[in-house]
Amino acid sequence: MTKNPHDTGDEARSVSEESAKAGEAWLEAFTEAMSKPTAQEIAFFERRRALGLGVGLDGNGDLVYARQSYRQ
Numbered sequence: 001m002t003k004n005p006h007d008t009g010d011e012a013r014s015v016s017e018e019s020a021k022a023g024e025a026w027l028e029a030f031t032e033a034m035s036k037p038t039a040q041e042i043a044f045f046e047r048r049r050a051l052g053l054g055v056g057l058d059g060n061g062d063l064v065y066a067r068q069s070y071r072q
Helices: 010-034 039-051 066-071
Strands: 054-057 063-065
Touching: 039 054, 039 066
Parallel strands: none
Antiparallel strands: 054 063
């Protein structure tokens, strides 16, 4: 493919900059959305706690149960 000697690359750079800005905006929105639990997630974990099922991990990576967490 022959390169156009008059092509300065500005158009390609502009598209690349716009893509980077769009990617940053998407990542920011995604990070914000993922940082908060949904109502369904809250209800799911409330039910697990009520049933005494595993509710998380301790500092060693072991499963913590609701009845254990109330004792501490």
